[in-house]
Structure formats: structure tokens, C-alpha cells
Amino acid sequence: PEDVESDLSRVLYSEAEIKDKLRELARQIEADYEGRDLLLIAVLKGAVMVMADLARELHRDVEIDFMAVSSYGASTHSSGVVRIVKDLDIDLAGRNVLIVEDIIDSGLTLDWLRHNLQSRNPASLEICALLRKPTAAKVDIDAKYLGFDIPNEFVVGYGLDYAERYRNLRSIGILAPHVYS
Numbered sequence: 001p002e003d004v005e006s007d008l009s010r011v012l013y014s015e016a017e018i019k020d021k022l023r024e025l026a027r028q029i030e031a032d033y034e035g036r037d038l039l040l041i042a043v044l045k046g047a048v049m050v051m052a053d054l055a056r057e058l059h060r061d062v063e064i065d066f067m068a069v070s071s072y073g074a075s076t077h078s079s080g081v082v083r084i085v086k087d088l089d090i091d092l093a094g095r096n097v098l099i100v101e102d103i104i105d106s107g108l109t110l111d112w113l114r115h116n117l118q119s120r121n122p123a124s125l126e127i128c129a130l131l132r133k134p135t136a137a138k139v140d141i142d143a144k145y146l147g148f149d150i151p152n153e154f155v156v157g158y159g160l161d162y163a164e165r166y167r168n169l170r171s172i173g174i175l176a177p178h179v180y181s
């Protein structure tokens with residue numbers, strides 16, 4: 001097997017640091033949603049690790065659901081125009097919805113998603129993102145729960161991919177330039 005760790009120029013967050021941060025966010029979420037139902041929603045595929053670990057850090061009952069989307073044309077990230085490939089199973093009307101994402105890069109994915117989900121009349125709608133690249137923002141995203149602000153570098157691991165690889169790394173790292181250049 002290939003040594004994927006050598007494809008990273010450096011590790012940004014270790015497995016333990018990610019776990020600590022998700023635990024901290026989980027405590028805030030538990031307090032904020034006390035006595036209310038909570039529905040976690042993630043968009044495949046990048047958010048699966050955050051979803052799985054955040055949901056298990058929450059010491060309360062939650063429901064979870066997933067959407068799958070695909071871009072119109074090659075450059076999702078520059079257009080933000082997406083088509084729903086698999087929609088949610090759960091009706092959002094009157095529900096407290098928390099979107100769970102791995103990263104806010106340009107912000108276009110979450111901008112689209114927030115508007116799409118808001119139109120389904122949830123009781124509340126908030127965003128939890130593990131990572132954010134503040135210097136890459138094309139639209140401003142108000143994430144109530146945010147893990148780490150990171151530099152504008154190509155990051156992979158913990159759900160984040162480069163050409164579908166590296167998603168299963170337990171840490172988050174900066175991809176070494178030799179991999180993509």
C-alpha cells in the first residue's frame with residue numbers, strides 16, 4: 001500500500017485535536033438545543049466523518065439525514081450551482097435542523113444548501129462546519145458552530161478529498177505540491 005502520510009506537506013490537525021474540537025462543539029450544541037428535537041443533515045461525501053463523530057459526541061437523541069448533490073458542469077466550486085442526486089428522506093417542516101459540513105471554502109455550497117433547506121420551512125436552521133478558509137470566501141456564511149479557521153491551502157483527510165483520495169486519513173493535512181503538480 002502507498003504511504004499516504006508522505007503525500008502531506010504537514011499535518012494541520014491530528015485525530016486527537018479533531019476529536020477534542022468536536023467534543024467542544026457537541027457541548028455547545030447540547031446546551032443550545034436542550035429540550036428541543038435536533039436533526040443533523042450532511043451533504044455527501046466530505047461531511048461523513050464529521051457527521052459520524054459529531055453525532056456520537058452528542059449525548060442526546062438526534063436524527064440524521066444525508067443529501068447527495070452533483071454539479072451542473074465541471075466546476076461546482078466556482079458556480080455553486082448544483083443538482084440534487086439524492087434528496088433528504090425526512091421532512092424539515094417544523095424541525096430544528098443543523099447542517100454539518102467538513103469545510104467552508106468559497107462558501108457557495110453552504111450558501112446554496114442553506115437557501116434550499118430554508119425553503120422547506122424548518123423551525124430553525126444553523127450550520128456546523130469543522131473547517132473554514134476565511135481568505136477564500138466568495139459569500140459570507142454564518143456558521144454558528146465552527147471548528148478551525150485554516151489557511152487557504154489544499155487540505156485533505158477526515159472526509160476531505162483530492163480526486164476522491166485521502167478521505168479516510170484520520171488527520172487533516174496540507175497536500176504536498178508534488179501530488180498535484
Ligand code: PRP
Pocket residue numbers: 043044045046047076077101102103104105106107108109110160161
Ligand atoms: C467540498 C467540501 C464542501 C465544499 C466546500 O465538497 O466537502 O462540501 O467542497 O467548498 P465551497 O465552500 O467552495 O463550496 P465537494 O464538492 O468537493 O464534494 P465532496 O464532499 O464529495 O468532496
Ligand code: MN
Pocket residue numbers: 043044045046047
Ligand atoms: Mn462536500
Ligand code: MG
Pocket residue numbers: 046160161
Ligand atoms: Mg471534494
